[in-house]
Amino acid sequence: EPEVTQTPSHQVTQMGQEVILRCVPISNHLYFYWYRQILGQKVEFLVSFYNNEISEKSEIFDDQFSVERPDGSNFTLKIRSTKLEDSAMYFCASSGGREALYRYEQYFGPGTRLTVT
Amino acid sequence: GEDVEQSLFLSVREGDSSVINCTYTDSSSTYLYWYKQEPGAGLQLLTYIFSNMDMKQDQRLTVLLNKKDKHLSLRIADTQTGDSAIYFCAESINNNDMRFGAGTRLTVKP
Numbered sequence: 001e002p003e004v005t006q007t008p009s010h011q012v013t014q015m016g017q018e019v020i021l022r023c024v025p026i027s028n029h030l031y032f033y034w035y036r037q038i039l040g041q042k043v044e045f046l047v048s049f050y051n052n053e054i055s056e057k058s059e060i061f062d063d064q065f066s067v068e069r070p071d072g073s074n075f076t077l078k079i080r081s082t083k084l085e086d087s088a089m090y091f092c093a094s095s096g097g098r099e100a101l102y103r104y105e106q107y108f109g110p111g112t113r114l115t116v117t
Numbered sequence: 118g119e120d121v122e123q124s125l126f127l128s129v130r131e132g133d134s135s136v137i138n139c140t141y142t143d144s145s146s147t148y149l150y151w152y153k154q155e156p157g158a159g160l161q162l163l164t165y166i167f168s169n170m171d172m173k174q175d176q177r178l179t180v181l182l183n184k185k186d187k188h189l190s191l192r193i194a195d196t197q198t199g200d201s202a203i204y205f206c207a208e209s210i211n212n213n214d215m216r217f218g219a220g221t222r223l224t225v226k227p
Contacts, residue, residue: 043217091159
């Protein structure tokens with residue numbers, strides 16, 4: 001069964017460093033998302049991406065964050081200068097095959113745990 | 118702001134039915150979801166319901182929606198130990214951003 005994959009599973013970085021979190025969405029999906037979950041808190045929406053541009057973003061997704069689909073398979077989240085409060089589990093999701101109904105089914109990857117020291 | 122609330126814990130005996138409840142505040146919510154998270158794993162989409170429906174059944178899972186009270190429930194029939202996990206309720210207006218509850222930890226005792 002197709003699934004969303006994410007690498008690495010755990011990333012440790014020092015404050016101020018740039019990190020890139022990688023995701024491979026399900027191959028025929030057209031819509032891509034990033035969410036994060038700070039330990040002990042709710043899963044929060046960061047950004048959605050469609051047709052090579054951001055379609056929606058939350059207040060969390062400030063200028064330190066960027067997303068890119070560099071090729072036909074990867075979807076990346078970059079944090080330019082990490083802060084301690086960026087430590088969280090980051091989930092990638094994808095949805096939407098050719099049939100509109102599947103637009104509503106977001107499938108999540110296993111997450112990347114980012115630890116900023 | 119808009120919010121999604123769930124009780125944090127539920128414990129049932131194997132074979133019993135589990136009912137996990139969720140309330141949301143945004144009356145514009147159009148899509149309502151249930152996700153399951155097992156330890157160390159991502160969020161698994163279990164089922165979803167559109168706001169113009171009041172019930173959806175899928176094998177052992179039954180979703181009930183009371184739009185007037187903004188109340189969503191997930192019933193798991195014949196609960197098994199493998200159903201032990203955290204269950205997240207989520208809602209969305211436009212299916213771009215989803216708002217999640219804090220999750221209900223379901224423990225199934227043999």
